[in-house]
Amino acid sequence: MKKILLCLVSILYLVSFALSQSPSAVGPVPSEMQQKWQDNNFYLFMHFGPNTFTDLEWGKGSEKEEVFNPTALDCRQWCRIAKAAGAKGIIITAKHHDGFCLWPSAYSHHTVAQSSWRNGKGDVLKELSQACKASGLSFGVYLSPWDRNHPAYGTPAYNDVFVNMMKEVVARYGPFFEFWWDGANGEGPNGKKQQYDWQRFISTMRTVAPNTPVFSDIGPDIRWAGNEEGHAGATNWNLLDTAGFRRGAGAPPGDTLNQGNVYGANWIPAECDVSIRPGWFYHKSEDSLVKKPEVLFDIYLKSIGRGANLILNVPPDRRGLITAYDSATLMEFAKLRRESFQSSLISGGKSKILLGKKEVTAALTDGNKNTWVSLGKDYKNSFLEVRFNKMQELNCIELKEPTRYGQRVKAFAIELWNGNQLLYHLSGTTIGHQRILSFPRQNASRITIKITDAKAEPLISSLGVYRLAVDNGELTMDIEMKG
Numbered sequence: 001m002k003k004i005l006l007c008l009v010s011i012l013y014l015v016s017f018a019l020s021q022s023p024s025a026v027g028p029v030p031s032e033m034q035q036k037w038q039d040n041n042f043y044l045f046m047h048f049g050p051n052t053f054t055d056l057e058w059g060k061g062s063e064k065e066e067v068f069n070p071t072a073l074d075c076r077q078w079c080r081i082a083k084a085a086g087a088k089g090i091i092i093t094a095k096h097h098d099g100f101c102l103w104p105s106a107y108s109h110h111t112v113a114q115s116s117w118r119n120g121k122g123d124v125l126k127e128l129s130q131a132c133k134a135s136g137l138s139f140g141v142y143l144s145p146w147d148r149n150h151p152a153y154g155t156p157a158y159n160d161v162f163v164n165m166m167k168e169v170v171a172r173y174g175p176f177f178e179f180w181w182d183g184a185n186g187e188g189p190n191g192k193k194q195q196y197d198w199q200r201f202i203s204t205m206r207t208v209a210p211n212t213p214v215f216s217d218i219g220p221d222i223r224w225a226g227n228e229e230g231h232a233g234a235t236n237w238n239l240l241d242t243a244g245f246r247r248g249a250g251a252p253p254g255d256t257l258n259q260g261n262v263y264g265a266n267w268i269p270a271e272c273d274v275s276i277r278p279g280w281f282y283h284k285s286e287d288s289l290v291k292k293p294e295v296l297f298d299i300y301l302k303s304i305g306r307g308a309n310l311i312l313n314v315p316p317d318r319r320g321l322i323t324a325y326d327s328a329t330l331m332e333f334a335k336l337r338r339e340s341f342q343s344s345l346i347s348g349g350k351s352k353i354l355l356g357k358k359e360v361t362a363a364l365t366d367g368n369k370n371t372w373v374s375l376g377k378d379y380k381n382s383f384l385e386v387r388f389n390k391m392q393e394l395n396c397i398e399l400k401e402p403t404r405y406g407q408r409v410k411a412f413a414i415e416l417w418n419g420n421q422l423l424y425h426l427s428g429t430t431i432g433h434q435r436i437l438s439f440p441r442q443n444a445s446r447i448t449i450k451i452t453d454a455k456a457e458p459l460i461s462s463l464g465v466y467r468l469a470v471d472n473g474e475l476t477m478d479i480e481m482k483g
C-alpha cells in the first residue's frame with residue numbers, strides 16, 4: 001500500500017513538474033512581429049485599379065490614366081463590410097502589374113494624380129488608411145515589382161524607383177501590418193525583364209518598417225501557400241528552406257510552399273490567398289459566380305484551420321464599392337463562423353480535461369496562449385482526455401501549440417468514445433498555430449488525444465470542441481478517419 005501511494009505521489013509530482021517547467025525552444029521560432037501577424041488570421045484583399053474598368057486581369061500598362069474613374073468610391077463602406085465579416089484588416093493593390101499607382105507617387109507619371117478622378121486630387125491609399133484606422137482595422141499594401149508601364153523598368157534605375165515607392169508609401173500611409181510583394185516578373189514597356197535587387201528591397205523594408213512582416217513566395221516573413229485556392233497543406237510546417245531559391249519562377253515547388261519543410265531553416269508561415277470570385281479584379285460577368293458561404297467556410301477550415309492566415313480577395317466594382325453579391329455572402333460566411341465557434345462544447349463546466357490524473361481544463365480553455373500543457377518526454381505513454389458531463393453531439397476539434405517554443409507535433413491520434421466503446425478514430429499530422437479538424441457528427445461522452453510523434457515534448461495551449469453549423473463530414477479530408 002505504502003509503495004502504491006509513493007508511486008502515485010511521484011507520478012503526480014512528475015505531471016505537475018511537466019506543467020510548470022519552461023521548455024526550451026525547438027528549431028526556428030516566430031519573431032514577435034510574426035506572432036502578431038498570425039493573430040490577425042483573416043483579412044481582405046482588394047484588387048482595384050485600371051483593370052476594374054477595362055475588364056482585364058493583367059493590365060498592359062499602356063492604359064490611359066482617365067480609365068481609372070470610380071463614380072462613388074467610399075473606403076468606409078469597404079471597412080464596414082470587412083468589420084462585419086470579421087476580417088481584421090485590408091490589403092490593397094497599391095500598384096498592380098500595369099504600374100498604375102493608387103496614390104499620387106512622386107516616382108511615376110502613371111497615377112491617380114494624372115487621372116481625372118476627383119480632378120487628379122484623389123488618393124485611394126490615403127482614404128483607405130484613414131478609414132481602416134477609424135474602424136480599427138489593420139492596413140497593408142500590395143506593391144507589384146513587375147511594372148508594365150514604368151519607363152525605367154528593365155534597367156538598374158527601376159530598382160531605385162521601387163525602393164523609393166516603398167519608402168513613400170510607408171512614410172505616408174504606414175504603419176502596415178503586412179507588405180505584399182508579388183512574384184510575377186514579365187517584360188516592361190521596353191520588352192526587358194527586370195533584375196530585381198531583392199536584398200536591397202528587404203533591407204529597405206527592415207530600415208523603414210522594421211515591424212512590418214513582408215510577404216512573397218519565400219518570405220522573408222510570410223510565404224505563399226503555393227496555390228490560389230486558399231488551401232494550406234494538411235501537413236503544414238511553418239518552416240521553410242529558402243537557400244538556393246528565388247522569388248517568382250525560381251521559387252520552391254508549389255507542394256513545398258504548401259507544406260513547408262519539416263526541418264526547414266527559417267520560420268516562414270504560410271498565407272493562403274484566394275478570391276471570392278473567379279478573377280482577382282472586378283468583372284460584372286462574375287457577379288453570379290461569387291463563392292457561396294459554405295465554400296468560404298470550407299476554405300477557412302483549410303487555411304486558418306491548418307495554421308495559415310487567410311487573405312480573401314473582395315474586389316470593389318467600378319463605382320468603387322463592394323457589391324451586394326459579395327457582401328451578402330461575406331455576412332453569411334461570418335454567421336457560419338459565429339454559429340460554429342462562439343462557444344466550445346467543453347467550456348463553462350461542461351467537461352473536465354485530464355492529463356493522467358491531473359485536471360488541466362483551465363490551461364487549455366482560458367484563451368491564453370501563454371498557458372499550456374506539456375505531455376512530457378514520455379508523451380507516447382500519456383494522453384489528454386476530455387470527459388463530458390453528458391453526451392455531446394460534435395463534429396469538430398481544435399488544437400493549438402504555443403509556437404514560440406517551435407512547432408513540435410509531427411503526428412496525433414484522436415479517439416471519440418461512448419463510455420468504453422470506441423466510436424471514431426482520427427489521425428493527422430501537424431498542429432502549429434491552430435488546427436481545426438472536422439468530421440461527421442458523433443455523440444460522444446469522452447475524447448482522447450494522443451500525440452504519436454513529436455520533435456520534443458509536445459506542448460498544447462488550447463483545446464476546443466465544436467458542433468459546426470455546416471454539417472459536412474467531408475469538410476477536411478486530410479485526416480485519416482476510421483469509424
Ligand code: FUL
Nearest residue numbers: 057058182183184273280
Ligand atoms: C498574382 C498576380 O499575377 C495576380 O494578378 C494577383 O495579383 C495574385 C494575387 O497574384 O501573382
